[in-house]
Amino acid sequence: MVGCRPRQLRPSLTEDAMRWFGGCVTSTPGVPSYVPEQDVSLVWEDPFPLWMVGEWSPDEIVFARSRSREAVLVGVCSLTRGELVKWLDSACLGGLPPWPGIYTVVVRDACSITVWTDPTHAAPLYYTNIEGGVVWASSSRALAAIHGSGLDLNWLGAMVCEPPIPPSGQRSAFADVDCIPPGYRMMFTRGKKPMAQQWWFAPNAVSSSEAATGFRWSLEKSVLARTTTVERISCDLSGGLDSTTLCLLAAGLIEVDRRVTGLTVRPASTDSGGDLDHARTVAFYRHNIRHSILGLTGEALPYSELEEIPPCDEPAPSTITTARHRVAYERLVDEGSQRHLTGDGGDALLIPPSAYLYELAHRARFVRLARDVHGWAKLADASPWPRVRELFVTAPDKRASPPWASNRAQELALDYPAWGAPDTSMTNAYVISDVRSIARTANADTQIAHSFGIHLDAPFMDRTVMDAALRFRLNDRGSPWQYKPQITDAFSDILPRNVRQRHTKGGTDVDHHHGLRAHLGPVKSLMDGWLAGHSLIQPSPMYTALDRAAIGLPSPFGEFEPAIALEAWARAVTAALPVKWTRAFPAHKATP
Known part of the structure; x- marks a missing residue:
């Protein structure tokens, strides 16, 4: 069990190390396009050029061409060129089929270029208006440089006033740069304003057995899309349900002569107990999981190395634990990992948000409401009455600003143009909103990891996995007495009993x-x-x-x-x- 090795300098996420793609649409033919000065790989020339910046592996790009259209899929997906051509040849390109993965689809014809955004917002896209056209890209910081724009103060005000879930809305973190909504397609045509149209809609609920079967199929396909595109794969193995399920799935889907590296991070002074024991059980459960235990010393404590935060599109979720992540990425590089799977997004997707209690009250299901309110209060060792008062007095989306939020921040936050709630149940609307916010910010972690040569990936943020999770009925999504039954029911045959019976996971407050x-x-x-x-x-x-x-x-x-x-x-x-x-x-x- 090796501890932290001597500290190395963090790779710099400089302009040359950034990885992004985009394009430009000018109002009239014959007008020069905006193009990044750094080296780019040009996918399409005028009209409607498309460029890619940084290092991209062949498995992250799928090209297709039909009689009158061209298409590019950028991201993680097991789709073949033939399947993309088949979709491209279809008469209607309104929406995307349920392809596993996280990706963006771009299509151009003689008159326009259209982009399809990922419904979970794990692959965000932005655009900015320029004199004589529009520039769009996967990096808001890159687009802000066109105008020399600073940070958007309304966005910052919302961030200060509404933790821990960052805002999701029409604007990016940078002034003059807008965000294309997740689950939409946006068409850019010469001389016209960009036109956005929703293509993804929340699915309807199904029976518990059908939902569990669909959830298993979706998560298996999502993990398979990752394991088939690289030779050496690694996975977080924290001992919790989410990472354990991903690690066991990956180990079961790869060829018999391959191994999955399961990474468990622990304090250097701890050699047993809690999450570590559960992780060891999982590694013992499968012969082709190579357990890599990383002991962290004091140099990797939270709040270390905050002065070395790289410039991303927005604050990364790993900012406070940046030193811990640096050490973990260095270990993964030593292990030769080509793609690393995390359980990010699993909690937001599978643990019922507090809004489900409001939905129970709205449906007049008072017996279940009273039982669950009492159960959550008992778990928190608190009185249930504050929650009861909150349910009948306060709106579910009304959060009090923290005491350090200034009056100016609160005024700016009020003017932040947030998106409307999805057309679905109250619980689903909150799940979708939380997943999208977490997935969007996790993209910053992906940018940082790539500067170390690590391809970070989160299968729980796949559109197909979110679809499957939203199909569970309210009764089948857990309670104070059931922790993530969506996973424990769907994967009861592959999860060790001690992991399946967990009701929570280890905390990191200490x-x-x-x-x-x-x-x-x-x-x-x-x-x-x-x-x-x-x-x-x-x-x-x-x-x-x-x-x-x-x-x-x-x-x-x-x-x-x-x-x-x-x-x-x-x-x-x-x-x-x-x-x-x-x-x-x-x-x-x-x-x-």
Whole structure:
């Protein structure tokens, strides 16, 4: 069991290391397009050029051509060129078939170019209006450089006021750069405004057995799409249900002579107990899981290396634990991993949001409501009455702003143009919203991991997996006495009994208390910085919360850590060199 090796310099997520793609649509023919100055691979020339920046492997790009259209699929998908051609030849291109994976589809014909966005928002797309046209891309930071735009203060205000779930809305983190809604197709035509149309809709609920069968099929296909495109695959193996299921699925789907590396991260001082014992049980359960246990020393505590946060499209979920992730990525590089699977998104997708209690009240199911409210209160060792009052007095989407949120931040947040709720049940609407927010921000983690040479992937964020999870009826989605029955029912034959019977997973609050105690001074100095300078936070209430957490008192980490991550990210983005653009006629066409 090897501990942290001597610290190495973090790979820099510079302009040259960024990986993204995009295109330009000018109002009239013969006008030069906006093109990044850095080296690009040109997929299509004018009209409607499409370029790719950075290193892309062949399995991440599928080309197709029919009589009057061309198409490119960018992302993780097991789709073949023949299947893409078949779809391209169909009379109607309204929506996308349920292909497993996370991807974007781009189609052009003689008159326009159309992009289909991923319904989970795991592959976000953005666009910005320019004089004489539109530029669209998978990186909002790259597009912001066209105008020299700074950060969008309304977006920042919403981030400060609405933790821990970041905002989902029409605008990106950068001024003058808009977000294409997830599950939409947007058509760009010369001389016309971009036209967006929804193509994905939430599915209807089905019986418990049908939902479990569909969920298993979808998650298996999603994992298979990852295992068939690379030779060496690794997976988080935390001992929890989500990562354990993915690891066992991957081990069962690969050829008999291949192995899956299961990565378990633990404190260097801990050699048994809790999550580690469950992870060892899983590794013992399958002979082709190579268990890699990574012991973390003090240098990888939370709040370490915040000054080394790279400039991404928005704050990465791993910001507070950036040192831990750096060490893990270095281990995965040593293990030779070509793709690493995480259980990210599993909690948001499978644990019922508090909104389900409002739905029970709305449906007048008061017996179930009373039972569940009492059960959740008992698990939290708290009185049920505050939750009862909340149910009948407060709207489910009404969160109180944290005490450090300034009046200006709250005013800016009110003007942030959020998307409307999906046309589905209240519970599903909240699940979809949470999954989309988490998937979108996780894209920043993917950008960081790629700078280490690691392809990070989250099968729970696949559109097909989200579809399958939304088909479970409210009664079949868990309760205070059932933890993620969607997984335990669908995969009862492959999960070890001790893992299947888990009702929760290990917490990390102790590590965060220790990390904050070790780095309290630098963190407090950090918070009297960019956000405070723009009157978005009040440092004094933040200092009080940090002091309480540093001495080990119960603390709202989910509220103040997003603000710390936001500060570190804002400093990194405003200090970074912008992507350089030029106006030119694209001339070098890549050969599909």
